[in-house]
Amino acid sequence: MNKPSNVPLKFSFHFNWKAAVTIGIAVYALLSLGFWQLDRAEQKRIQQQTIDDRLSDKPTPIEELDLSEDSPPEFSRVLLEGEYLTNRSVFLVNKFYQGQPGYEVFTAFRLKSTARTVIISRGWTTAGRSLNELPNIDTPEGPVSITGTIHVPATRSFFIEQEIAGMNWPLRLHHLSIEKLASRLESPVFPFSVRLDRDSKGILRPNWSTVDTHAERSISYAWQWFGMAGTLLLLTLVRSTNISDWLRSMRDHSESHP
Known part of the structure; x- marks a missing residue:
């Protein structure tokens, strides 16, 4: 027997353990990559700040440099x-x-x-x-x-x-x-x-690129990973439920009962 046209369709969810585990792992991996890129962006931001601070300092006599560390103080x-x-x-x-x-x-x-x-x-x-x-x-x-x-x-x-x-x-x-x-x-x-430096004796044509750690690039990558995770969840919702029919039913019901 058909349901009365004025009764909205019930929302239903079809659960599949294997699919849920696979999708859960994929979403977790995508989110992990996104947060890793955000962490990289923060590291790059700190590195860029360190570089900018060094480049803005007054020149130090090279004899006074502390070279006891494993790496020299670049920049x-x-x-x-x-x-x-x-x-x-x-x-x-x-x-x-x-x-x-x-x-x-x-x-x-x-x-x-x-x-x-x-x-x-x-x-x-x-x-x-x-x-x-x-x-x-x-x-x-x-x-x-x-x-x-x-x-x-x-x-x-x-x-x-x-x-x-x-x-x-x-x-x-x-x-x-x-x-x-x-x-x-x-x-x-x-x-x-x-x-x-450009005003030092012996300079030719400076051809060095501006130092930029590109922190914003890592942030962009992070949003791409988060977007992929969100898209996967949305596709899962569409494929595992009757959300399209349910929304259509709710719309028809509201139109028939103003």
Whole structure:
């Protein structure tokens, strides 16, 4: 016997243990990934704040740095007094600036106070007329005072490490290895490079990207995971219940009983 048209349909739920367990695991995994991305975003936010604080500090004499920790204080601003070793430069190949091929140039800098050496990242210069000809660059001579930011070069490279023991200066390299450079220089070398400030003597064309940990990207990923979890729950609700028919029945009932 058919139900009277004025009686709304009852809401029903069809429970399936196997499906419920599978969906529960999937939703838990998606939510976990979302909260993990939120945690990553918070870590990146703190890291970005630390970087911004260091970049806004006044330069500290490099001799006063605390290097007792395992990793050097990257992005710290430092002051160096000494002189460039004008015949000890490195040209990193395949560096592009505004679509133009060239080199990133590094020059050794000897400190006046300790005779230790710092590898100075001076920026970008255009390529020479041919691949076999390095460009001429001007390097300040004599005592100078410069400022810059500590940068730790990547330890991994897609290139096979070049043997530089027998190479003539200036060196043309694919990857900067401070450890290998130290073997060619005649004094102890700091385990990082210093990127020159734009107003420091010896600067070429700064080609360094602005430091950004992209915390907002992790937040965006988190909302994507949460959205997928919500979509899965919504699909489960639709497939496991008569919610569509129930809503239609409730609408028809309300229209017939104004």
